[in-house]
Amino acid sequence: MHADPAVEVTALVKRYGDKTAVDGLSLAIARGTVTAVLGPNGAGKTTTIETCEGYRRPDAGTVRVLGLDPVAQAARLKPRIGVMLQSGGVYAGARALEMLHHTARLYADPLPVGPLAERLGLDSCGRTPYRRLSGGQQQRLALAMAVVGRPELVFLDEPTAGLDPQARRATWDLVTELRAAGATVVLTTHQMDEAEQLADDVAIVDRGRVVAQGSPDELRGSEALLRFDGPPGLDLAGLRKVLPDRAAVTEPSPGSYRVEAELDAALLAAVTGWCAGAGVMPDRLAVQRRSLEDVFLDLTGRELR
Amino acid sequence: MTATDLTPRPGAAPVGRMLLAQTALETRMLLRNGEQLLLTVVIPTVLLVLFSAVDVVAVDGPGKRVDFLAPGLLALAVMSTAFTGQAIATGFERRYGVLKRLGATPLPRWALLSAKTGCVLVTELLQVLLLSAIALALGWSPHGDPLSVLLLLVLGTAAFSGLGLLMAGTLRAEATLAGANLVFVLLLLAGGVVVPLSKFPDAVRPVLELLPISALSDGLRSVLQLGGGVPWADLGVLAAWSVLGLAAAARFFRWE
Numbered sequence: 001m002h003a004d005p006a007v008e009v010t011a012l013v014k015r016y017g018d019k020t021a022v023d024g025l026s027l028a029i030a031r032g033t034v035t036a037v038l039g040p041n042g043a044g045k046t047t048t049i050e051t052c053e054g055y056r057r058p059d060a061g062t063v064r065v066l067g068l069d070p071v072a073q074a075a076r077l078k079p080r081i082g083v084m085l086q087s088g089g090v091y092a093g094a095r096a097l098e099m100l101h102h103t104a105r106l107y108a109d110p111l112p113v114g115p116l117a118e119r120l121g122l123d124s125c126g127r128t129p130y131r132r133l134s135g136g137q138q139q140r141l142a143l144a145m146a147v148v149g150r151p152e153l154v155f156l157d158e159p160t161a162g163l164d165p166q167a168r169r170a171t172w173d174l175v176t177e178l179r180a181a182g183a184t185v186v187l188t189t190h191q192m193d194e195a196e197q198l199a200d201d202v203a204i205v206d207r208g209r210v211v212a213q214g215s216p217d218e219l220r221g222s223e224a225l226l227r228f229d230g231p232p233g234l235d236l237a238g239l240r241k242v243l244p245d246r247a248a249v250t251e252p253s254p255g256s257y258r259v260e261a262e263l264d265a266a267l268l269a270a271v272t273g274w275c276a277g278a279g280v281m282p283d284r285l286a287v288q289r290r291s292l293e294d295v296f297l298d299l300t301g302r303e304l305r
Numbered sequence: 306m307t308a309t310d311l312t313p314r315p316g317a318a319p320v321g322r323m324l325l326a327q328t329a330l331e332t333r334m335l336l337r338n339g340e341q342l343l344l345t346v347v348i349p350t351v352l353l354v355l356f357s358a359v360d361v362v363a364v365d366g367p368g369k370r371v372d373f374l375a376p377g378l379l380a381l382a383v384m385s386t387a388f389t390g391q392a393i394a395t396g397f398e399r400r401y402g403v404l405k406r407l408g409a410t411p412l413p414r415w416a417l418l419s420a421k422t423g424c425v426l427v428t429e430l431l432q433v434l435l436l437s438a439i440a441l442a443l444g445w446s447p448h449g450d451p452l453s454v455l456l457l458l459v460l461g462t463a464a465f466s467g468l469g470l471l472m473a474g475t476l477r478a479e480a481t482l483a484g485a486n487l488v489f490v491l492l493l494l495a496g497g498v499v500v501p502l503s504k505f506p507d508a509v510r511p512v513l514e515l516l517p518i519s520a521l522s523d524g525l526r527s528v529l530q531l532g533g534g535v536p537w538a539d540l541g542v543l544a545a546w547s548v549l550g551l552a553a554a555a556r557f558f559r560w561e
Contacts, residue, residue, distance in 0.1 A: 053409055054408075055405070078317070078411045079315050079316050079317035079411040080315040081315075083409035088403070088405075088406070089403060089406030091334050091401075091403055093337050093338055094330070102326055105322060105326040106323050106326065106411050107316060107317065107411065108318055108319075109314040111309060115309050116309060145406075149410070149411075150312070150313050151315050152313035174311075177311050180311075181311035181312045
């Protein structure tokens with residue numbers, strides 16, 4: 001195992017005209033991990049990834065990928081990385097397997113094309129021209145092209161966007177196996193369950209910066225939400241007195257109560273005990289840990305943009 | 306499902322293998338494309354046969370009609386492949402992210418461009434063989450030094466490639482498609498391919514003579530039809546277009 005990170009982005013700035021796409025973003029990605037980069041549309045995810053891939057030159061800051069400068073040392077870096085773009089990348093008239101074979105020929109020691117195509121379900125459409133493949137088949141071909149050269153670092157930009165559940169599962173399996181085999185995987189996604197299932201590390205990007213990074217568990221934290229229904233207008237001040245100081249108690253709509261706190265059995269007992277004392281039956285009592293989606297929406301806001 | 310050993314074993318293929326694979330792929334893509342074949346094979350062939358057999362255009366110079374037409378259509382073949390075909394194909398490759406995606410592989414950019422040149426040369430070789438065979442069957446009697454012909458074809462290819470790549474690398478794919486076809490038709494009519502430049506008014510002829518297609522067709526004709534020596538003036542015009550076109554393409558080409 002290498003101690004130095006697979007990817008190290010420091011204070012990256014990238015502008016397009018007067019629009020700042022990436023605004024001082026810093027991110028370190030450890031080798032041998034799966035990292036999910038999350039963020040609303042336009043947050044700067046793709047720009048950051050494409051800077052790591054050597055497509056864009058930073059306006060400020062530094063990017064090191066496998067210890068190399070992706071622009072100045074591109075010739076040394078390219079053979080070691082695998083890239084899946086968000087879309088396209090294949091000749092319209094090329095057949096699926098033909099393109100995969102061709103990509104394999106550009107590497108010294110590629111994966112056997114047949115088994116790779118088979119496990120991604122590309123064997124049945126192998127002779128179909130790219131322009132006639134379904135969206136899901138095009139995605140799977142792009143994924144196969146990203147890994148066929150046996151890269152040690154793989155960048156996948158929204159690898160499961162538009163995939164059916166089977167193909168999504170096949171993609172997840174491949175990512176998990178890549179990590180088990182010692183490769184590093186960096187992926188962007190809008191699907192929180194994907195990040196929770198796959199990623200060792202999650203970086204949430206918003207307005208061109210990393211606003212949070214950590215394992216899914218770390219990001220979700222130990223905070224949890226306890227909800228119950230009861231008669232409207234309960235004495236919340238009384239309830240607060242029996243709970244730890246940091247607990248937040250609210251009645252967002254009449255008769256519907258929320259307790260947000262570091263949740264443990266004692267806290268649950270305190271709430272139900274108080275209810276019993278007040279002669280209230282807590283109806284539809286439910287304990288819910290914060291999901292990654294809650295964390296994401298809290299950090300990046302709920303409004304559309 | 307077969308278990309795949311995904312252990313990283315990164316490395317680039319030897320550059321010769323990459324170059325060969327890329328050239329083969331580009332050539333297959335071109336030969337599989339119906340519109341490209343129409344442009345590079347069908348149109349020059351039809352024009353050669355039609356205008357040799359039917360007296361619809363007044364030809365120039367000694368010999369049979371085909372002796373005037375064959376060099377012009379060889380020039381058209383070079384333009385159709387190196388300029389029109391290459392511009393359209395490359396424009397759409399850029400549009401569909403093919404150039405971008407290849408940029409993330411170990412294939413160096415110079416090797417990608419060399420593969421494109423290789424594909425153009427292979428296609429031109431097939432065109433020259435086909436058109437020459439048809440022309441000979443129609444009674445063509447070519448003269449002159451084959452080396453001069455080769456030099457003209459190579460410089461013509463360089464000139465048209467530069468212009469084609471300049472167009473593909475700067476315009477939208479749809480604009481390249483329309484523009485490259487329009488230029489093809491205009492140069493076909495006004496570049497001495499089937500209509501002798503002597504038929505044009507004196508005022509425009511000196512301008513038309515500076516077009517790369519005119520230099521190529523005139524140069525080929527001066528050797529193949531008239532048996533003349535090395536056509537330095539035409540080679541000079543083609544060399545100038547090559548330098549201008551390739552330099553501008555290198556300067557302004559955008560990969561995405």
